[in-house]
Amino acid sequence: MDGFGSDFAAGGSGGKVDPGAIMEQVxxxxxxxxxxxxxxxxxxxxFKKCIGxxxxxxxxxxxxxxxxxxxxxxxxxNTVSRTYNxxxxxxxxxx
Numbered sequence: 001m002d003g004f005g006s007d008f009a010a011g012g013s014g015g016k017v018d019p020g021a022i023m024e025q026v027x028x029x030x031x032x033x034x035x036x037x038x039x040x041x042x043x044x045x046x047f048k049k050c051i052g053x054x055x056x057x058x059x060x061x062x063x064x065x066x067x068x069x070x071x072x073x074x075x076x077x078n079t080v081s082r083t084y085n086x087x088x089x090x091x092x093x094x095x
Contacts, residue, residue, distance in 0.1 A: 042073045 050065035051058070058066070 038077060042070055042077075045073065046070055 046066050046069035049069055050062050
């Protein structure tokens with residue numbers, strides 16, 4: 001068995017499967033993947049919006065555009081995330 005599979009299946013508890021530890025590992029992996037996707041999408045959108053002709057450096061207007069674009073993107077993402085989490089909590093409370 002490879003290192004990843006044996007560590008993951010054993011959960012670091014001497015061969016016993018620890019569902020809580022596995023769930024935490026999965027949650028961390030999902031959070032990392034979500035953060036990477038957010039960063040990639042933000043970079044793509046802001047680059048397309050702010051950089052007309054790529055060169056060896058950014059001029060002042062490009063730097064300001066990138067900074068403002070990233071700030072706006074993060075603000076929008078945070079608003080959507082808070083709203084989504086709020087709705088999830090309301091749905092869970094109803095059940």
